[in-house]
Amino acid sequence: MTLDDLPELERLARALEPDPSLRARAFARTVQYAHQYLDGIADAPAYRTDPQRAAALLDHPIDEHGIGLETALALIEAQVDRPGIAPTSGRFAGYIPGGGLVHAALGDFLAAISNRYAGVFFASPGAVRIENLLLRWMADLARLPATCAGYLSAGGSGATLSAIVTARDTAGIEGEAIARAAVYVTEHAHHCVRKALRIAGLGRVQWRLIAVDAGYRMRPDALQDAIRQDRADGLQPWLLVAAAGATNTGAVDPLTALAEIAGCEQLWLHVDAAYGGFFLLTETGRQRLAGIEAADSLVMDPHKSLFLPYGTGALLVRDGEKLHQAMSEGADYMQDT
Structure with a gap:
């Protein structure tokens, strides 16, 4: 040419x-x-x-x-x-999938018209600030600290993968440690959790199904028993996945009690609030979701209970530095950003 x-x-x-x-x-x-x-x-x-x-x-x-x-x-x-x-x-x-909002569709349309790139601050400071303002609003809903960081994703599955990678790197789960690491869930955990573990190279972890009560909520006593047994067997209790509105049942696990166990046992507490998180906007929701503020990572899906266009998910990590360490990379073509 x-x-x-x-x-x-x-x-x-x-x-x-x-x-x-x-x-x-x-x-x-x-x-x-x-x-x-x-x-x-x-x-x-x-x-x-x-x-x-x-x-x-x-x-x-x-x-x-x-x-x-x-x-x-x-x-x-x-x-x-x-x-x-x-x-x-x-x-x-x-209840899933959610409906749509005209104003959200108009916003989606304008975003597509200008097609601003929000991947780095240098490229579009305004778009990045909007994303960060939205993340801060969600973090405030969940009463997460100022150290919290996150990103808007295409949905809860991608956000869950990022959370698990962050939890993996923070705990140093690699090599022989993978087969010794224990993950605690109920039978109602979203399928994306196990899929994310496989994608993250953690398919050999110890998958523990914790018993639920009559309301389909994780039983703290059963969790404590499982952790005790795993430690006795020489395993490493690592990740606790709690539901804040399970997709199957809508159940909310006893987050306060689970957070206390996670803290004492040094587990990473991941809360799946993709479906239920935005009920924090209601008084009843705030009562039911008490304890969510203790999450190490939290997934929320605006395209569910906020009725926003697909796909709009979000990840929030309590200690943003851990997310940064797990996800940050550089490249020559980004040297001026």
């Missing part, structure tokens, strides 16, 4: 930048479709069956030729927005 090629390349690239008139028409038609959708959600079915399972989309494979806005909107309406669960429906009463 030479400088003489630039005019032709520019001409080709201009197709990605519609002129103001075309842009206005595209915006207007898209907004019209959005209004049409929103105007119908109050009486929309919570679920629509589709024997073809959106198979008509397969007639439009991704290729070098576009299909046009009208065709795209028609496909979205018939093949995406109609079949399956409609969480925005006025008749949808499921």
Whole structure:
């Protein structure tokens, strides 16, 4: 390629930048479709069956030729927005997945329009400050200290992986120590916990299922017994995963009692509050979630009980320096940031 090629390349690239008139028409038609959708959600079915399972989309494979806005909107309406669960429906009463909020959708739209990069402060100070303000707001809800740090993730599963890596590195769980490390959960722990352990190279840890009470909450006495036995067997009690609103049952483990055990036994206390964390905004929620402030790491999912667009999760780590040590890396292309 030479400088003489630039005019032709520019001409080709201009197709990605519609002129103001075309842009206005595209915006207007898209907004019209959005209004049409929103105007119908109050009486929309919570679920629509589709024997073809959106198979008509397969007639439009991704290729070098576009299909046009009208065709795209028609496909979205018939093949995406109609079949399956409609969480925005006025008749949808499921607790997961959550519905949506118009104002959140508008914020998502503006973020996509400017496409600011929030990976480093240098690239977009404003976007990074917004993220940090949101994290601080969540940390204050959970009464976590000023040392807390975290990040917004694509969901609770990714946030859980980061929490487990941080807990792993803090305790030095590596090599032969992996098979001796004990993890304490109930049968209602989210599947992402075990998956995160495998991804983090910890698939050989000792997985302990602790008994629950009649309310599906972890029994502190059963936890203490399991820890005592593991120590007697020469194992290393390491990670306690407590639920602040289990996905299966909505149960909240006795966080205060579990936090006391974790402190005495030097366990890392991870609280899965992906579903229940934002009930801290209510008086009842604050009472039920008492003890959450003792968490070493905490996962919350705004795309669940805050009804924000998917995927929006969050990780908070009590000691932000431990998160930094586990996750920070450098590169030549970041030297000026």
